Amino acid sequence: MQSNGAILVLSGPSGAGKSTVIERAAPHIGAFYFSISTTTRQPRAGELHGREYYFVDKARFEAGIEAGEFLEYAEVHGNYYGTSLAPVKEALEAGKLVIFDIDVQGHRLVRERLGEIVTSVFITPPSIGVLEARLRARGSDDEQTIAKRLQNAAEEITALEEYDFVIVNDDIDAATNAFIAVANASRYRPSYEKRAAFREQWLHN
Amino acid sequence: MQSNGAILVLSGPSGAGKSTVIERAAPHIGAFYFSISTTTRQPRAGELHGREYYFVDKARFEAGIEAGEFLEYAEVHGNYYGTSLAPVKEALEAGKLVIFDIDVQGHRLVRERLGEIVTSVFITPPSIGVLEARLRARGSDDEQTIAKRLQNAAEEITALEEYDFVIVNDDIDAATNAFIAVANASRYRPSYEKRAAFREQWLHN
Numbered sequence: 114m115q116s117n118g119a120i121l122v123l124s125g126p127s128g129a130g131k132s133t134v135i136e137r138a139a140p141h142i143g144a145f146y147f148s149i150s151t152t153t154r155q156p157r158a159g160e161l162h163g164r165e166y167y168f169v170d171k172a173r174f175e176a177g178i179e180a181g182e183f184l185e186y187a188e189v190h191g192n193y194y195g196t197s198l199a200p201v202k203e204a205l206e207a208g209k210l211v212i213f214d215i216d217v218q219g220h221r222l223v224r225e226r227l228g229e230i231v232t233s234v235f236i237t238p239p240s241i242g243v244l245e246a247r248l249r250a251r252g253s254d255d256e257q258t259i260a261k262r263l264q265n266a267a268e269e270i271t272a273l274e275e276y277d278f279v280i281v282n283d284d285i286d287a288a289t290n291a292f293i294a295v296a297n298a299s300r301y302r303p304s305y306e307k308r309a310a311f312r313e314q315w316l317h318n
Numbered sequence: 319m320q321s322n323g324a325i326l327v328l329s330g331p332s333g334a335g336k337s338t339v340i341e342r343a344a345p346h347i348g349a350f351y352f353s354i355s356t357t358t359r360q361p362r363a364g365e366l367h368g369r370e371y372y373f374v375d376k377a378r379f380e381a382g383i384e385a386g387e388f389l390e391y392a393e394v395h396g397n398y399y400g401t402s403l404a405p406v407k408e409a410l411e412a413g414k415l416v417i418f419d420i421d422v423q424g425h426r427l428v429r430e431r432l433g434e435i436v437t438s439v440f441i442t443p444p445s446i447g448v449l450e451a452r453l454r455a456r457g458s459d460d461e462q463t464i465a466k467r468l469q470n471a472a473e474e475i476t477a478l479e480e481y482d483f484v485i486v487n488d489d490i491d492a493a494t495n496a497f498i499a500v501a502n503a504s505r506y507r508p509s510y511e512k513r514a515a516f517r518e519q520w521l522h523n
Contacts, residue, residue: 240523273517279513280506294502294506298502302482312475318447
């Protein structure tokens with residue numbers, strides 16, 4: 114039962130250290146598939162199709178919506194962002210842990226759609242002040258973008274109660290170890306369907 | 319927030335390998351307190367007060383019930399079994415992981431009483447046939463006891479859906495690693511109260 118795939122949703126403000134945590138945890142969490150979103154927005158400098166996003170045009174995206182290809186999608190500032198179902202299903206069937214780095218709204222949609230097999234974790238910096246300092250130190254955003262990120266963070270933190278696990282990233286090693294534990298544990302949450310089947314088989318073997 | 323204590327309930331049939339898993343996992347799960355139950359039954363050969371159980375008489379136990387000293391208790395075959403609240407509180411306040419090895423009924427009571435800070439894991443042998451073979455190989459039970467244990471196991475397995483995590487123990491190393499992950503992850507499930515307090519403080523620092 115436990116070799117089966119699982120779903121792990123990771124949310125948290127930009128600047129919480131999610132990418133670093135995933136990168137450091139990667140060698141310690143078994144086979145996983147990091148879900149790549151599809152978007153209609155233009156690629157930025159350095160972004161690659163199939164790495165940061167799958168970049169498609171609006172007509173293609175809307176055809177995908179029509180065909181029920183998306184696990185979840187949303188329109189943000191006139192651009193579509195979504196998660197295709199097919200690679201997720203394929204990874205699950207291969208026994209992989211599927212990791213989503215999505216926002217609190219995406220988490221709600223994924224949980225609604227995939228139910229009790231979803232494990233979710235919110236990674237946050239210790240305070241909004243620390244977040245602001247990190248964003249400034251990173252130096253990749255202008256003032257307006259920083260202000261927007263802080264505003265988003267203040268909204269996202271209100272969803273803290275909706276997550277199974279909360280990791281406060283004030284130490285990258287501790288946060289990584291916490292994430293490794295959550296990721297490995299998430300593989301041991303079989304669906305109710307699988308539990309029922311296991312029980313039947315358990316009693317007759 | 320994450321240095322706080324947590325509650326981990328471990329259930330599963332006698333013969334599932336719970337004691338072995340805990341013993342092997344112990345060096346890898348940080349500071350923990352293994353909750354010791356109180357009972358009115360007579361100690362068996364080799365059992366020590368304060369190790370297997372706290373052995374008390376019926377009058378003492380009933381006074382404890384009256385005084386609200388028990389987190390949960392039950393009467394089984396004329397004997398009381400229960401969990402005292404005081405050492406659990408003390409361990410939680412010291413930031414320890416409190417581990418309960420209790421049955422499915424005890425799990426229901428603990429969850430009802432302690433709510434969302436409880437993480438629960440059900441450890442099971444791969445099948446009732448394997449369980450029977452293990453109990454016989456262990457050689458410590460007579461036929462009547464084995465029959466009773468198998469009957470209890472068949473009842474307990476119906477509660478599989480109530481647990482956060484399910485570990486099928488068909489390989490002791492894999493089961494131990496799974497338990498270590500669940501135990502370490504369980505420390506990152508702050509109470510709703512703590513999350514609300516963190517959020518407030520987060521926004522103002």
